[in-house]
Amino acid sequence: MPEMTYADAVAKGLSDAMRENDKVWVLGEDVSHGGAYGATQGLKDLFGGDRVRDTPISEAAIIGFSVGSAMTGWRPVAELMHMDFSACAMDQLVNQLAKMRYMMGGSTSLPATVRCGVGGWLNAAAQHSQSLEAWFTHIPGLKVAAAATPADVRAVLLAAIRDDDPVIVLESLSLYPEKGEVSDDPVAAPLGIADVKRPGDDLTILTWGGTVPRVLRAAETAAAHAVSAEVIDLLWLHPLDREAIVRSIEKTHRVLIVHQACERAGFGAEIAAFIAAEAFDLLDAPIRRVAGLNVPVPFAPALENYVLPGEERIARAIFEVAA
């Protein structure tokens, strides 16, 4: 299988989807030029300016046009360069895109995909580093996915675009340059199915997006100290793979949740609440979260690395939970 960067894998997923269905089109700021981070590179050459459309800096219109497009037979794929900018489009995302089908009693569907560049470790400070997936998982009508490898992001994107409901796809900005193998065939990720990225027996680590590689490295460290962590990359936050979570806890009886977003009211809270309600009797230890500290993401590397959940902090938590 060919190796490519995460950013190229995004472009590949998009071109797979555009090739298999000519109702798929792409819009966003700079997308005809590859986008700010190269994730739409080459699409305009392949599919033309009608299906790869640059927009002004108008996030509300980007999503609003997508709503109208999706209601009238097309499959728009909108890019929000940084997820922070979704704040400029929340009405269209939440009050329109998410609810339109329901408000109409099911008489329409909205097969739109919204791709968001997510997270920190870019030294881009508080307005360009947020992971806001919790907002969207809270809103019925949206599906939410995240991917941490080139193969996964391609597969998740394909699944999202094929899906008949709106899907918010989180792409980890810090992973864009990372390389990995991606198959030639367009393989879509099965909806709502998590991926056990590393099997283990002593504790279950639930994570997604930008923290996946960090968790895997921390799990390596732990393994060197005879702690065997099972690492589950959720891939889908909604629908959530509850069975996979419970299955793993049945084995390990201990849970650590890791995510990049701020801890308070992050999606990790929902997972913990689910477990505390539905798998309570399986637990041998408190449910532990390691997440972004409850502060805005600061600029200076020394600060940012302290605030975001890095390998060292994750490793410490692994030992504590396993103890």
Next chain:
Amino acid sequence: MPEMTYADAVAKGLSDAMRENDKVWVLGEDVSHGGAYGATQGLKDLFGGDRVRDTPISEAAIIGFSVGSAMTGWRPVAELMHMDFSACAMDQLVNQLAKMRYMMGGSTSLPATVRCGVGGWLNAAAQHSQSLEAWFTHIPGLKVAAAATPADVRAVLLAAIRDDDPVIVLESLSLYPEKGEVSDDPVAAPLGIADVKRPGDDLTILTWGGTVPRVLRAAETAAAHAVSAEVIDLLWLHPLDREAIVRSIEKTHRVLIVHQACERAGFGAEIAAFIAAEAFDLLDAPIRRVAGLNVPVPFAPALENYVLPGEERIARAIFEVAA
């Protein structure tokens, strides 16, 4: 103590604050006319058009102007008629208001208050019934409060306006006409302190806002069946009164969380996660949540009453958790 409606108590809290500090001013849609729900009634007559300002339908500007005002010595109190419309102002709320102090290394403070009409039971459908507090509790830099009685809403508002940080205040639209006693003296709610609205021994119910009276009624029902529920009205979601929560669980060992917002990734999840991490060993039963079902709020009363957490559903959960 005089009796007044919740809406009048809001106006009273605002006029208390405007009287004690002439830097306090009010802006929003229709506020000079009392606002859509009467919660700013009389303020313009008392304080004049300079301090009670109507705006166009421009939620982003309402909050953005508040940011600029708060940074330059004033204490704006912005009204968002329905919390659903906060979606039109999220960038200013989240990327500006919440983060400005931090991004500036503490060299400014932002004493702004944002009042939001919240929640359903109005037959106003999906775009006028949301409880979106989880979004804001997730964002460092904001404080979040909610009130369920006339006295509380007056006290919380006063505290919010006096506070030097931005505070989002949730006012329950369905409670606006409800009456209660409100003292003549301006009493502010202590920051981050919950209120035990009903003492009890068998389980702890944590709730806030529009569900408080429903929980209290359900607790009455339970009491008639010899189940003694302690009902804690959190009043502040951030800062959260963790001590009060733990203190109660030390007594009851059982927890039910009730809120109006959708269950998935609602703020109840954060509370459950906190308890599952920090009070795990105190628990005798799984943590249970009763909340809005994970669908948009529908219009027809038969549907809406099914979706929102009503007395019957709460009562059932009380018996289950206590069992």
Next chain:
Amino acid sequence: MTETTVALAERSADGYDRELLLSMYRSMVKIREVEQALVRLFAQGRMPGFIHSYIGEEATAVGVCSALRRDDYITSTHRGHGHILAKGGDLDRFMAEIYGRSTGYSGGKGGSMHIADLDLGILGANGIVGGGIPIAAGAACSARMAGSDRVAVSFFGDGASDIGVFHESLNLAAVWDLPVVFVCENNGYADFIATHEHQRVKNISDRAAAYGMPGEWFDGNDVLAAHEATIRAVERARAGAGPTLLEAKTYRWRGHYEGDPQPYRTSDEVEKWRERDPIPAFAGFLERNQIQTAEEAGTVRDEELERLERAIKFAEASPEPEPRDALRDTYTDIVERGW
């Protein structure tokens, strides 16, 4: 900015199709009677929620929609009844939805503010001020990309012309030359605030210049002015010449919502506008031009009232939705858990 309005009294019917004119009249009467019935029924507590009455503005919805094809799109607003009916919405399902019944357009999930009929190109009323503007433009984009000559119309109010997404949508529609007509219904108020108190532009249609698109205002109480302005804009749109901003100058007879005590305006002001009632004005025009007699006009009203009575009966006889229906339609595939 072209000023095109010729008072209805001076107009001739030359060039107009008789049937079209008659159907326009009928449509205006239908809307008026439906709205008056809703006002009455709502006051009786027969339906839940809120009612935003369209009374007095009928000429705009009808003038605009009569210039559209069945397969053209519209988006509408919280004050949307007129638009839905003018575009051909089914009265039974419409009424049942406002009653919150299972036979309604959305099975009771949406109510007055969320009626849609995709078969008629009605992409939904909308509870968010300005919310429908980019949606119409997105639909226009679909038409454009499909190579069809369908157009989209977005209705919205004077108040909506102040919200950010108005600006973003018009700008982007212009940049993409989309076949969309933005129809701003300036009815004098946004909630309790008069138009001149929430903006300082003389004509809202002047805002078109900010996007390099043509803008035009018309007398919103003159159904032919509305129709003709829309025809011009639609022709441009179908020809690929891009969007237009139209402004209808009209007036909201009733309060913002039913129950609004309206301390913010005088009854004199309202009275003056009631004298400019678009329906008798159009009836007079039809009479002068020998298209419809006063008697025939009376028959139209009677027929519409009878039709309306049936719709009300239909709605009132329809069952409430089953509570568990609430669990469907959030997604195409997932049914949520109930209790």
Next chain:
Amino acid sequence: MTETTVALAERSADGYDRELLLSMYRSMVKIREVEQALVRLFAQGRMPGFIHSYIGEEATAVGVCSALRRDDYITSTHRGHGHILAKGGDLDRFMAEIYGRSTGYSGGKGGSMHIADLDLGILGANGIVGGGIPIAAGAACSARMAGSDRVAVSFFGDGASDIGVFHESLNLAAVWDLPVVFVCENNGYADFIATHEHQRVKNISDRAAAYGMPGEWFDGNDVLAAHEATIRAVERARAGAGPTLLEAKTYRWRGHYEGDPQPYRTSDEVEKWRERDPIPAFAGFLERNQIQTAEEAGTVRDEELERLERAIKFAEASPEPEPRDALRDTYTDIVERGW
């Protein structure tokens, strides 16, 4: 729309204060040298994050800010270095912040995109396009309510003039007659997209009409044009006559960010604008008007370079922030938990 630009070459210095002109020149040179140094240092990997260079646009920041008082407010953008320095920002703290050091304006919490100095009325650069526009208007509202004659200026780009909050802010500022000057820096591009590709209006200043406010464009490479247009707008604002929209027509010499490969434009185009370099043009003006000799201009540059060297040394010698500093400043009272 008034067209006021008179080419710098034809201008006279009559009526200008000599010291003002000299300080304007110095300010432009300072910005240019700082920006060139940052480009170089960033390429060497000496600082984290992103750099959005202001090179080529110096006349606008300086022309505008030289028309302001110390106690007037400004809000700035991601491309904000020029504004901060023109408003008098302290070079040491500025440079240290861009380096992410504890001695920086925000102690390293903000970086290049979030520099502020409340004592100088600098209410912050801003990472969100258009984010600062309502903030400036809110500050103007404070001035108004306090009965002071302070004004506020909001800087933003051509791209920002398409975002919703631009529209909402200008509309509301007009309705409230606020003392704010909206300064749109049309530098030809928003990211990789040329201005004419993201909007269809001839002059961005024409958008003023949509709000019933005056609009005026000027040659953004002519520091006196910028200064004079601002003086006019500020006078109106101080006199209570409300806001103005100004458009500076200028050009971004470098890529959107340092590292931008710029396939979207030709080097010819860039070259043409480099020939319109605002700094030599202004130096020539000062020389012709016997205000500053070429030699003196050289001295200014040397002095600024020396000052700059000190600032760089200061920044590089400053310590990184302590990790646990990250836990402060979210709130005035709560310190967050660390690990």
